[in-house]
Amino acid sequence: MAKSILFGAYYSRHKKDKIMKNSKNVFVVKHGNDWATRSAGNQRVTKVFDTQKEAITAGRQMAINNQSELTIQNKQGRFREKNSYGNDPAKTKG
Numbered sequence: 001m002a003k004s005i006l007f008g009a010y011y012s013r014h015k016k017d018k019i020m021k022n023s024k025n026v027f028v029v030k031h032g033n034d035w036a037t038r039s040a041g042n043q044r045v046t047k048v049f050d051t052q053k054e055a056i057t058a059g060r061q062m063a064i065n066n067q068s069e070l071t072i073q074n075k076q077g078r079f080r081e082k083n084s085y086g087n088d089p090a091k092t093k094g
Contacts, residue, residue, distance in 0.1 A: 023068040023086060028052065028059045030073055037062060060085070 025040040035055035036045035039062070046062070049055040056072060060083070063070040067086040074080040 023066045025069045025071065026059045026063045026066065028055045028070070028072045030075060030077060039066075040068075 027038045027040070029036055029038055029045070031045055031048055034048050034050060035052045036048045037055055037059040038045045047055075047058060049058065052072075056070075059070050059072070063083070063085045068084075070083045070085065071079050072081040072083075
């Protein structure tokens with residue numbers, strides 16, 4: 001019980017730091033013969049598109065607005081790409 005209170009206090013003190021875990025990640029998924037965008041936690045798709053390119057463009061904009069991650073699915077249903085548009089750490093090696 002003490003851990004959850006401490007954990008909650010840590011995050012409430014750091015609300016100004018936008019934490020990606022709290023924002024809705026966006027997925028581009030195959031939807032029948034079409035492509036769609038879906039937000040994390042939702043079972044229904046947000047919008048349906050004729051092409052994957054259109055869905056990626058819309059999904060990228062949603063992820064930028066949400067400061068979250070965009071995950072793109074390929075035709076076989078496997079995730080092929082993941083891009084972050086959130087509050088990434090400034091010091092990254094690579």
